[in-house]
Amino acid sequence: MNSSDTTSAELALDRPSYLHDGYGWKSWLLTKDHKRIAILYLISITVFFAIGGIFAMLIRLELLTPEGDLVQAATYNRLFTMHGVIMVFLFLVPSIPATLGNFLVPLMIGAKDLAFPRINLISWYIYVLAGIFILWALIHGGVDTGWTFYTPFSTHYSNGYVVSTALGVFIAGFSSILTGLNFVVTIHRMRAPGMTWFRLPLFIWSHYATSLIMILGTPVIAVTLMMVAVERALNLGLFDPRLGGDPILFQHLFWFYSHPAVYIMVLPGMGVISELIAAFTRKRVFGYTVVAFSSMGIAVLGFLVWGHHLFVTGESVYAATVFSLLSMLVAVPSAIKVFNWTATLYEGSVSYETPMLYALGFIGLFTIGGLTGVMIATLGIDLHLHDTYFIIAHFHYVMVGGTIMAYMGGLHYWWPKMTGKLYPVFASRLSALLIFVGFNLTFFPQFILGYLGMPRRYWEYPPEFQVWNVLSTAGASVLGVGYLLPLCYFLYSLFYGKQAGANPWGAKGLEWATTSPPPTFNFDYPVVVDEEAYEYAPDARAVARQEAHSA
């Protein structure tokens, strides 16, 4: 997409790449380079993903048998709480924005760095501090409130380390606010000459939308958890029913952030998928403008649907009806994306490289996750399915089947750019397959379990549910192997991988116009953009068909 057709691979490499621009711990821990900060984030979120994953494995092992034999109720409560807290706040929220987004936003718009490099580094330190708070709580015995911290249990009765965990989440929030702030300012003010808004890659549009939610939603959960912490630690009464306070008010405030947070988690994933689909069909994404605006639509509508978490908690029928309709409305921009990705495949030169396998997996799994979302947005069905495994399966289809598939796909797509190395093809395709199969085996039985009435958050269950639980645990083992495999071959590729070259996929986009790995200031030449996004040469067959049609 750059005007000067000298790809920088051909330029004399008399300057180091960002990976070799300084060695030693100081050059990493005090770096202001957005690419190095992305790597710092990548390492730390991988650690937390592993910790959260261990909790998931323990949960699935306990549920292998109907009796509570591996752990007892109190421990089980802590297991699913720590799994939720770590996965949501320390993995999913920062996953794509803080790693791929941090790395790629300046590259894709032709900037030397994010607008505020120091704030970017600070955001990583804040994230680490949040992690320490949560790990501290974990080591001392954990929390048993569920990741939702519902009052008055969390403020008065819970036996766990609620204050330190809530403070951890509070602090993590500021890390994500700073990331969002940095993205918004960068996208507004740092675009290269010629990079107009409608030439931006869709990855940038979705990160812009995500950043808006981070900026406007996160402070609300921060202040809400602060209220929980002061109520518990300092005996202030803000949600205390004994004083006339309203615990349901907490739920409203909590979900005002935590529902939009779902879109913080999935929108960046959608941005990744748009890039992958364009690159591996060699086509401009069908309906570019609509896809760009659908990201903004999701961000705006996402703020208006929080009440669907309170259908059975005491909400007026009128409010519930409005929230139900608005929730269904979110399906429209989401469906626009899915249909447009599918339409992009039509007459494209589709190649099934590993990232594309993940992208196709995403489309299938996200569609199931989204459609079941419409089901439970209807009042009647939600009464039956609320707080059952159906809900668990639904949001894992969106969060794991959606976000993590996209994250893995993006990692496989940009890994050669980030490290300059290629990873083994067969192993990576195998991992994509294992994750897809393992995921479905884990979570599809949970739809059935939930529909049959198995409630979430219980450590034991009636024996007739065992067969589905065994299937689910078996699937989780496959899924675990699927996640371990990339860890192995990515590390392997760092040492033994082949050199990637500037553009191993032959893809469009400014990030492929610089070397792999890029130099510290990203480009060796002044970037000027004079092309639309995804300006691939038309496919020969499509041209021939069109000519035959017009003749």
Added chain:
Amino acid sequence: MHSGGVSVSAGAGGHGHARLQHHFDDLEQQREASTLGMWVFLCTEILFFGGLFTTYVIYRQRFHGVFAQASRDLNVVWGGTNTAVLICSSLTMALAIWSAQINRRKLIVMFLLITMAFGLTFLGIKTVEYKEKFEHHLVPGPHFHYVCPPGEPCHPEQAEIFFSLYFCMTGLHALHMIVGVGLLSYLLLPSWQGRYTSEWHNPLECIGLYWHFVDIVWIFLFPLLYLIGAH
């Protein structure tokens, strides 16, 4: 943001300026970026306080009379004085920026010091008020003891919610004031060294924006907490 009209010469001539960071093209871009960043941050702050204001609105509507009754236990004179102090501090903050625009470095330092003095006065008065509340057992918790005015409906537990909100909201605001005074002190040395000129004084502007924002929050807090009881 082009309408700032502040650093006219900064546009093209800013290239190679000592204050220019490596990843910006010119000072104008750098200035626009940090000012936009500050505004975005203030949006975050509005929603941060917004959670507490929402909670306030809901309980105020639910416990209308008791909130008005409990509000009378706050000291309007102290609160009013603090409001005046903060409004004056906003003026001196603006004057500090004006001093930079006319290249008077000593004047900048003077106005910054006055602004800080106002800020500390506010915090001092707040401390006196908190101490009073503590002595009157109006701090929520096991020692909370609210004496209802005679002849009026008596709901001490709802008054406790009012005082919980009072301490949360003013406490969070005071925390912002402390941060603000810290930020102002951070500006003192560079101002004295003459780093802020008519060409480049963006840190002053951004921290000024933050200072005004914290003032405005108080302008909302004062009537909501102190004045609802006065008819």
